[in-house]
Amino acid sequence: MSLNNSILNLLGIEDRNIKVLNVETTSKNNEQLKVTHASLSYPVARCKNCGFETVVKNGFRKTHLRLASLNGMRYEMILAKQRYYCSNCQTTFGATTDLTKPNQTLTRKLKSQIMLF
Numbered sequence: 302m303s304l305n306n307s308i309l310n311l312l313g314i315e316d317r318n319i320k321v322l323n324v325e326t327t328s329k330n331n332e333q334l335k336v337t338h339a340s341l342s343y344p345v346a347r348c349k350n351c352g353f354e355t356v357v358k359n360g361f362r363k364t365h366l367r368l369a370s371l372n373g374m375r376y377e378m379i380l381a382k383q384r385y386y387c388s389n390c391q392t393t394f395g396a397t398t399d400l401t402k403p404n405q406t407l408t409r410k411l412k413s414q415i416m417l418f
């Protein structure tokens with residue numbers, strides 16, 4: 302198992318389109334937290350708006366996620382999501398992951414953890 306997959310496994314993330322770049326320990330308000338820097342990208346053949354094969358990769362947009370905590374420590378992720386641009390209909394759209402629902406930063410695992418308390 303690669304280091305990338307080991308880290309994802311530890312964090313309970315199953316999306317293999319996510320690549321871990323590095324993990325750092327930092328502190329915020331006297332609380333230690335682990336920040337995982339990662340990117341999300343995959344090939345897109347067709348535009349999801351018009352269906353034409355005219356999609357090019359168009360940079361990344363960073364998003365900030367809170368992950369479920371391990372041993373009471375806070376875990377966050379800076380996830381750079383791939384953006385795509387369609388030259389036929391001139392729309393842009395972003396890579397999506399099951400880790401979060403669109404436009405939502407609290408991850409599903411964290412939600413289920415909150416439900417347990």
Ligand SMILES: [Zn+2]
Nearest residue numbers: 348351387390
């Ligand atoms: Zn299009």
